[in-house]
Amino acid sequence: MDVQALRSQIERIDTLPTIPSVLRKLLLIIENPKVSLNEIGSFISNDLVLTSRVLKVVNSPIYGFPGRVSSISQALILLGLNVVRGMLLGVSVFEAMQKTMLGLWEHSLGCAVTARIIAKRKDLKEPEEVSVAALLHDIGKVVLGLKFPDEYKKIMSDAETKENFIFDAEKNHFNINHADAGAWIAQRWNFPRSLVEIIEYHHKPHLSKNVPVQTAIVHLSDILVRAKGFGFAGDNFVPAINSSAWQSLDLSETDVKEILKEMEDSLSQAEDFLLSDE
């Protein structure tokens, strides 16, 4: 399939299904009449499918300010409780998703947690936006796995048997990788330009023009979470950290040590969120 045809196939995706464990918790939240917007918000911020759904709606032209909102708390203020509840009711489950890439949810959540830690350490004004970008950075994998389940299974096993990086295996098969696919869908859904850029360049942070620091943070988070062995992102390798990312982040040895220490606690909390049944 040529790239244009592939792109239009992917752009036709309307919503992403989530995994069963998230849906179970979601239903509990929706059925609780006393739940506040803040509680719903912190729940949504833990799941890449729900987050992408909320951002898609709030950035749609209907509300009149497309491409502006990249944080969940802002989105919820603008959508309102009723719209958010209604939207969450329509979430579907895709059992196969969990099977296709067991561990991707943990990986994404781990990256979101880590990116927030680094963003705060770097004194960024909007750590939540970086955290959202980290949560969504691998959305291309969900999209490819959903649209081409059989091919993607083959790519996964290729990555395993030939000991390839997942993005190389994707490239061999589709001529594009998940970063491209993710950027396409993010653009299609009117996500803010900065968010699209981070998704597109999380493996090549030196190419980011408008948000180099944020992209470098997501890039580094991706690698640190892999190094910790938290979740699974399609292959078992820990790629090298891009040198320009190091430069733009300018982290000292103490910084890195403390980031790693903070990650320990936060990741075990994240694990509780995904694995617990309540």
Next chain:
Amino acid sequence: MSNTKTVVVVAKDMVLTSIIDRILKDSYRVVDFSNIQSSLDYIYNSTSDMLIIDIGVGTDDLTIRILNEIKGDPIFGQLPVFAIFDDNFVIPEWNCLLVDDYLRRSYLEMELLTKVSLCINRAERMVDVNPLTRLPGNIAIIKQLQKRLDSGEVFALAYADLDYFKPFNDKFGFSRGDEVLKMLGRLILNTVKGRQPHGSFVGHVGGDDFVFMMDLEHIEETAVEIIDNFKRIIPIFYDAEDRANGYIESVDREGNKKRFPLISISIGIAHNKAKIFSHYGEMAEVASEMKTHAKCSGGSCVRIDKRQYTVAG
């Protein structure tokens, strides 16, 4: 003032006119004309609530043209037009015949009364929304305010507008300014409805002027929450550089280049607990006065009327 709605009927056929009159006369004031030309003077000079027009194979082009001109006029386009077609009439493209609803002759007895009432009802619902935010506009706001004053219930009225909105518009253009207004409408609506889901009201007067009405005990905290939410969201409407600076460069009213802070919001609140208002204008004036006080303090701010009024008489 009588609340009976006026329906203008234009029909050549006397039999049709008498059927319509009989069906509607208990619920509406019906005014008959035998052709559209003679009805124009009435339509242009009095407030009618609906125009019913008989259209069939014999209807001339002039009638259709006049009808389309009425519907094309921004003021009279609001008037709902209801067509009655002969049973064998072939319906043309709707953009050549500007009507809001229709009925075939043989259904008159069964449907006319309910259809007319639905059509008027729908027109009233849609007549006064601000096209930008889809919030109720001026007429609906005044109606709501007067209704509350007449009922004698204690409530509060807040008046909100933006500071430094003009330099923002000058720098970024009105289309980005409109985005801010749409965001603000949504933000106020959700914050108000979040605090008081029932019995609250949000309207858009126009431009950057918004009002909301709520129970007195909720309104101050709601206004503070609106300001907090606004502060969290407004930066995304600026470019990264301005966000980092915390100000923009634009020109003032005299045309001089100047630095302006990011947009903030001022809210003034009036209530009828200590002072009785009989006319909506008086209460709006107090809210507006409070808003002016809020503006003087610089940055986003709320001011509520705390004066003790001595009850006259």
